Amino acid sequence: MGFELHQQLQADCCQLGSFQLCRVLLCQDVNYPWFILVPQRQDITEIYQLDEKDQHQLWSESAVFSEVVMECFAGHKLNVAALGNMVPQLHLHHIVRYRDDPAWPGPIWGAVESKKYSQVQLAEVTNSLLPLLKNKGFIEKVAL
């Protein structure tokens, strides 16, 4: 289908796997459990540019994923956002927020400098999250 992940997302994130439509990324920022869903379609910048079937699939995957990450990370609030001012490829942020996180109650973008995960921290996240995505239409990436 000719989809290629934008190089900025490749640089800033780890690829965890994919749903039927969306690639699932973990942002390299230990400040928040911060995930990005990227519909694997070329040349789409706005949600309404997806055809109706893909829109439905996007929101269905987003809802499944949202509920799983809120359960997994025991968040107080979830932020869901399609901004794309810097990276035009359509991508949907899912950020688990806590009342004591470094940016609360503001949005996270630009709030504090991002901090990379260590290998141990990364394994902790994936070991908690990936089992909860079993049987939810999620296919794990073989090598992280």
Place this chain on the structure above:
Amino acid sequence: MGFELHQQLQADCCQLGSFQLCRVLLCQDVNYPWFILVPQRQDITEIYQLDEKDQHQLWSESAVFSEVVMECFAGHKLNVAALGNMVPQLHLHHIVRYRDDPAWPGPIWGAVESKKYSQVQLAEVTNSLLPLLKNKGFIEKVAL
């Protein structure tokens, strides 16, 4: 259905009307064409808490509205976001962005102080937008 608009949204926005599910608000900030869709359901803070039918309706209304405001205001990018860290009632921002707006390319929240519309500016926005929402399932509020 016992829905009541959160008082912060009442204070910060003008009510333009509603779709079948969502109340449509205009944020009192002349810096950006900034709209908010609020599903008229009580005690919902996250999208995935809406039942499946309401989720489908929300995204359908959001897509219709998004396309109309991008056409109406000739935007370069649309930002769509459900944050809700401060106002827990589920609400979905739709912000038309321009490459020369005061916050570009960052997110708008906290970027510059908001500036209220004058009555003339408000009439300009509603006179441009409301006719484009005709026959799209939108019902205008009788008195603004």
